[in-house]
Amino acid sequence: MAEFEDAAAGVVAELSGELNEDRTTEVMTVNIGPHHPATHGVLRLVVDLEGEIVRDLRPVIGYVHTGIEKSCEDKSYWKVIPFVERMDYVSYFFQMQAYCGAVEQLVGLEIPPRAKYLRTLFLELNRIHSHLVWLGTTALDLGAISMLWYCFRERDRILDLFEMATGQRMHTRYFQVGGVIEDIPVGFEEKCRSFAEDMPVRVGQYEALLDRNEVFLQRTKGVGIVDRERLLDLGVSGPLLRAAGEPWDLRKATPYLAYPELEFKIPVGTVGDNYDRYRVRVAEMVESSKIVAQCLDALPEGPHIADDRKYVLPPRSELATSMESLIHHFKLVTEGFRVPAGEIYNAIECPRGELGCYVLADGSSKPARVHFRDPSFVNLQSFREMAMDSYVADMICSLGMLDPILGGVDR
Amino acid sequence: MPDAPGLELIRGEIERDHPGAVRATSFDREQAALVVDPEQVLAVLTWLRETPGQGYRFLSSLHVADYLPAQPRFGVHYELLNRDRCERIRVKAMLSDPSAGGEGEGPRTDAPARPQDPPPRQDPRAELPSIDSCVELFPTAEFQEREAFDFFGIEFRGHPDMTRILLPEDYVGWPQRRDFPVGGEPVAFTYNERNYG
Numbered sequence: 001m002a003e004f005e006d007a008a009a010g011v012v013a014e015l016s017g018e019l020n021e022d023r024t025t026e027v028m029t030v031n032i033g034p035h036h037p038a039t040h041g042v043l044r045l046v047v048d049l050e051g052e053i054v055r056d057l058r059p060v061i062g063y064v065h066t067g068i069e070k071s072c073e074d075k076s077y078w079k080v081i082p083f084v085e086r087m088d089y090v091s092y093f094f095q096m097q098a099y100c101g102a103v104e105q106l107v108g109l110e111i112p113p114r115a116k117y118l119r120t121l122f123l124e125l126n127r128i129h130s131h132l133v134w135l136g137t138t139a140l141d142l143g144a145i146s147m148l149w150y151c152f153r154e155r156d157r158i159l160d161l162f163e164m165a166t167g168q169r170m171h172t173r174y175f176q177v178g179g180v181i182e183d184i185p186v187g188f189e190e191k192c193r194s195f196a197e198d199m200p201v202r203v204g205q206y207e208a209l210l211d212r213n214e215v216f217l218q219r220t221k222g223v224g225i226v227d228r229e230r231l232l233d234l235g236v237s238g239p240l241l242r243a244a245g246e247p248w249d250l251r252k253a254t255p256y257l258a259y260p261e262l263e264f265k266i267p268v269g270t271v272g273d274n275y276d277r278y279r280v281r282v283a284e285m286v287e288s289s290k291i292v293a294q295c296l297d298a299l300p301e302g303p304h305i306a307d308d309r310k311y312v313l314p315p316r317s318e319l320a321t322s323m324e325s326l327i328h329h330f331k332l333v334t335e336g337f338r339v340p341a342g343e344i345y346n347a348i349e350c351p352r353g354e355l356g357c358y359v360l361a362d363g364s365s366k367p368a369r370v371h372f373r374d375p376s377f378v379n380l381q382s383f384r385e386m387a388m389d390s391y392v393a394d395m396i397c398s399l400g401m402l403d404p405i406l407g408g409v410d411r
Numbered sequence: 412m413p414d415a416p417g418l419e420l421i422r423g424e425i426e427r428d429h430p431g432a433v434r435a436t437s438f439d440r441e442q443a444a445l446v447v448d449p450e451q452v453l454a455v456l457t458w459l460r461e462t463p464g465q466g467y468r469f470l471s472s473l474h475v476a477d478y479l480p481a482q483p484r485f486g487v488h489y490e491l492l493n494r495d496r497c498e499r500i501r502v503k504a505m506l507s508d509p510s511a512g513g514e515g516e517g518p519r520t521d522a523p524a525r526p527q528d529p530p531p532r533q534d535p536r537a538e539l540p541s542i543d544s545c546v547e548l549f550p551t552a553e554f555q556e557r558e559a560f561d562f563f564g565i566e567f568r569g570h571p572d573m574t575r576i577l578l579p580e581d582y583v584g585w586p587q588r589r590d591f592p593v594g595g596e597p598v599a600f601t602y603n604e605r606n607y608g
Contacts, residue, residue: 254497345490373472381553381554
């Protein structure tokens, strides 16, 4: 028997080196993804590991690149809207607002006050929706499985509201150049108000589940810190930057839509670790539900879309009676409207940071270039520094807290 | 945004430190832009970033637009942001296409090729328009310059890793250029043919 054990030990030693040798100093390159539930999309990470410590990291992207920016150059202006929605597939209203806002600035179209409020309302509902998807999936990465069900329960209420107003649960194509396509239906206001009242309570319940959870606290506190100056150099914006103590939000800094008339606060963190990132986003959900309620209270009467027939479709009822409306309708649907030559960079605050849309018009009815400065794409550059010299498990946590949407990264 | 007179003041001050760096200014739809000499783009960006009273320290976006058929055709845009005053300014560097021949400013010699010479083995990048990389100044430009290289074939001199980022490494061509066809993959409808002749 002893002989056998000796032989077995010899074989093991031969296969894996000396048994008492310290094998943690060897650097090993490991591939994670592109298909992996913890990468929140199709992201591939090439990680250099020393034992369990991340020593270097390289994100490899482009797996869901679909050439949307190129396709946009072949579509008339109004047909671009559903294309750009599909870049960042969790915050579609924001892509629409960035693009429609840019085109409105190019043609010099003022949108009516009711459209401003409706847009603000849907943007903030979308912000809550996006943060709910983030919270559910990130908490799932950390082992808090029940959070996913609770977050998606509330998310479904938002999707129901989207469906009620627009007919679609995702990719709604609700914003038009000049306003929104339809007014909100009867009963929407009541449903939306009850949601806005419930949401802060629900957020309190999430916090009760996570904030006193020792596992969650130990996994997030003090992890993934990158200092504020470095984040600014890396172009990071949004909740990541605010968690590091920089109160920068385009809703306050460069007022657009109805934001200057609404009261809300910008939550800011202190150290900029993963816990602060979580706190900032959760607090933002509460602030957003306040904005939703205020929008409903202050919703002005009037038209929901501008009255400029050169850019906006005439109402359906007029088509049967007015020849001129029919001509406008035909022109808009076949050729689309022409936009005077010029270029615009329009930036708004998306749930992930600064979402910029650059549109170059050459005077024809199709844009010569549509470019999106996607916050996920830019923020991803900070991931290497967040994950450096931390455990693999903390790297997964940092990636979740970074909240990249790979559809937006790859476009 | 600096207003139109403010933009001219900025131009005058840059002109004092870097003569000839700013070629033109434009103020269109409340957006201010400086069109600069591509050779001096780093000097202008550094000036806008470091000069007290300017402080455009945040590079929001770096992207390229193809102005074909205008010459020079490529515009590299730097969207700078001053977060204290919430002001944006766009710096534009116009690059011509060296491979276009004739109308461009490219270094193309007209010496006739001698037949006994082997065909010149050209580095495919020699024909690309190029500009200095601003990664040292704005680390955020790293991904965005790679994206510009990927889609427009503009080389950023001094970039640490000038490779394709979104497209596959072996992709041929620069798809966001205006003379690149939209195209697509042909769909072969073989099912009906096979089953129903």
